[in-house]
Amino acid sequence: xxxxxxxxxxxSGTLPSGSRxxxxxxxxxxxxxxxxxxxxxxxxxxxxxxxxxxxxxxxRIGATSKVRLPQNKSHRAALVLKRIIKEVLHEIxxxxxxxxxxxxxxxxxxEPAECLFHHRKKIRSYTDNSDDSLIRDHLRLLLQYxxxxxxxxxxxxxxxxxxxxxxxxxxxxxxxIFFKPGDLIYENINGTEIVSRLQSIHPExxxxxxxxxxxxxxxxxxxxxxxxxxxxxxxxxxxxKFHGRKLVRKLSAFPLEFHPEKDRIKNQLIQRGxxxxxxxxxxxxxxNDREKSKRRxxxxxxxxxxxxxxxxxGDSLNLSKSTFRDDSDSLLKLTDSEYLIxxxxxxxxxxxxxxxxxFDVLHIQEVKYEEDSFDRLVIADDNRKLISALVAxxxxxxxxxxxHITGKGRGLVFLxxxxxGVGKTFTAESIAESSRRPLFSMNSGDLVGFQNVExxxxxxxxxxxxxxxxxxxxxxxxxxxxxxxASIDRNSLVSVLLRVLEYFExxxxxxxxxxRAIDTAVLSRVHLAITYPQLQTNARCQLWKDWIxxxxxxxxxxxxxxxCLDRLSSKEINGRDIKNVMRTxxxxxxxxxxxxxxxxxxKVLEMKAQFAVDFSETVLS
Numbered sequence: 001x002x003x004x005x006x007x008x009x010x011x012s013g014t015l016p017s018g019s020r021x022x023x024x025x026x027x028x029x030x031x032x033x034x035x036x037x038x039x040x041x042x043x044x045x046x047x048x049x050x051x052x053x054x055x056x057x058x059x060r061i062g063a064t065s066k067v068r069l070p071q072n073k074s075h076r077a078a079l080v081l082k083r084i085i086k087e088v089l090h091e092i093x094x095x096x097x098x099x100x101x102x103x104x105x106x107x108x109x110x111e112p113a114e115c116l117f118h119h120r121k122k123i124r125s126y127t128d129n130s131d132d133s134l135i136r137d138h139l140r141l142l143l144q145y146x147x148x149x150x151x152x153x154x155x156x157x158x159x160x161x162x163x164x165x166x167x168x169x170x171x172x173x174x175x176x177i178f179f180k181p182g183d184l185i186y187e188n189i190n191g192t193e194i195v196s197r198l199q200s201i202h203p204e205x206x207x208x209x210x211x212x213x214x215x216x217x218x219x220x221x222x223x224x225x226x227x228x229x230x231x232x233x234x235x236x237x238x239x240x241k242f243h244g245r246k247l248v249r250k251l252s253a254f255p256l257e258f259h260p261e262k263d264r265i266k267n268q269l270i271q272r273g274x275x276x277x278x279x280x281x282x283x284x285x286x287x288n289d290r291e292k293s294k295r296r297x298x299x300x301x302x303x304x305x306x307x308x309x310x311x312x313x314g315d316s317l318n319l320s321k322s323t324f325r326d327d328s329d330s331l332l333k334l335t336d337s338e339y340l341i342x343x344x345x346x347x348x349x350x351x352x353x354x355x356x357x358x359f360d361v362l363h364i365q366e367v368k369y370e371e372d373s374f375d376r377l378v379i380a381d382d383n384r385k386l387i388s389a390l391v392a393x394x395x396x397x398x399x400x401x402x403x404h405i406t407g408k409g410r411g412l413v414f415l416x417x418x419x420x421g422v423g424k425t426f427t428a429e430s431i432a433e434s435s436r437r438p439l440f441s442m443n444s445g446d447l448v449g450f451q452n453v454e455x456x457x458x459x460x461x462x463x464x465x466x467x468x469x470x471x472x473x474x475x476x477x478x479x480x481x482x483x484x485x486a487s488i489d490r491n492s493l494v495s496v497l498l499r500v501l502e503y504f505e506x507x508x509x510x511x512x513x514x515x516r517a518i519d520t521a522v523l524s525r526v527h528l529a530i531t532y533p534q535l536q537t538n539a540r541c542q543l544w545k546d547w548i549x550x551x552x553x554x555x556x557x558x559x560x561x562x563x564c565l566d567r568l569s570s571k572e573i574n575g576r577d578i579k580n581v582m583r584t585x586x587x588x589x590x591x592x593x594x595x596x597x598x599x600x601x602x603k604v605l606e607m608k609a610q611f612a613v614d615f616s617e618t619v620l621s
Contacts, residue, residue, distance in 0.1 A: 273339030418532025421574025
């Protein structure tokens, strides 16, 4: 039995059905013959014939120690390798994506023999340096076969490379020649550079049996984080049909070595991979993408929560490949070539947009907490100190104050009540900043209308607890209103809040402007209730001063004197109105490319006052 067997195909150029098994069973060898398999250094040629029943069988029609491929038959069928040469090729090549050399049965390589083409120089070098004459003979015969059966492809490849990587071109049919498994494949998708490691490349055809290639499918791999471990994900890339020749570097995906800026790309993507690595686990970050998604908001990175909550249809983690746990020593041994193929996006939740999304690593930044924001809150000092103390000590209280039932009564509930624009929402926002925690904000509109409000609210509070986030349930009137016999639906919402708060272990702020209608059972769950009165003149004065300083690059402008502050604070408007006025004045000044002036603020206030007059007249009429 030969070490190398060439099987002729039928007229369509494909291996006949069942022929591989027939090759394996040829001659029904004895034990002695089986043990000698692969030792004869010969090339056997097989041809498909039909028996009397019309069934196709493979018949050996010749054997030779030199490669002379038939001129009138297609040799593009299959190459069958047996024991000795398989063992050597496994040592030289390892396992190829489409071919395994470490199996006991003969290995069949469909033509064109891509793995032998790409590794022919390594095979030649191994042959020249081998001390085993039997192995040298086998490899020389194999090289003869490769160089004769793929002579056109070899010449095509060498002539193309002579022009240099920038001018190297290919046609569609020979595209595979430039894609060697293990190569780094480069893509630029809407300005984002991606590199993956090539596994295999296959042509796509219009119809079964057709020789017309419509595209090439590239299978590659990247490294991704699951929430507890790192592993390889498969990436499918399509190179569409094109006519004539095309520069390799102009393909939608191509080997990185053909890119004129390959060194720059490697350095940047290695750093991106290291950043990806540093952001693993649960992280509170800031996302700043002004160009593409236009998103600027705080985010929570949490892959596990993402997979449980998001409707995600992305690349799945291929756990059949080697993986390493988040806490393993393998993480310390990652190489630059591995960092290079890390994914470029992380899974998380947008704290303002309130949606699950994929965030580009490039635009993820460290959160810069405004730790002095709570000091700017216009509120009684006693209330400020009490809120700060309760939040700071939460989770460190003595177990003696726990509920008698484990897991109950460990949450911290604040109730903030008062008219709009007096600082209720800002209280929760600023204490989250000063305590360096994320703010998980919701309102009744985010919850009411869902089929299972209790499940939605429970999941939200569970996430907030995991993230150590402060929860803000803004405009919570529908959950707080006193129950009665007339409204069963409203009563059920109050009951939902009571049940959820019973086992909540985090910090939550509830805001309302209807304190007299609050259910007594809800009040019994509240640890601290604070009343916010209408803003007085001194409070408005402080807010005007803070906002003017902020929009003027945190420097008080020269025109901001006591007379200006007295004039502004005399206007009986709330804190939200002051913020909106300053925002409008800032936009006006920026549009005219200058600093904010007092006249901008007065102009906006006049427009606001005129609208109030017009609105009142319209309503009364």
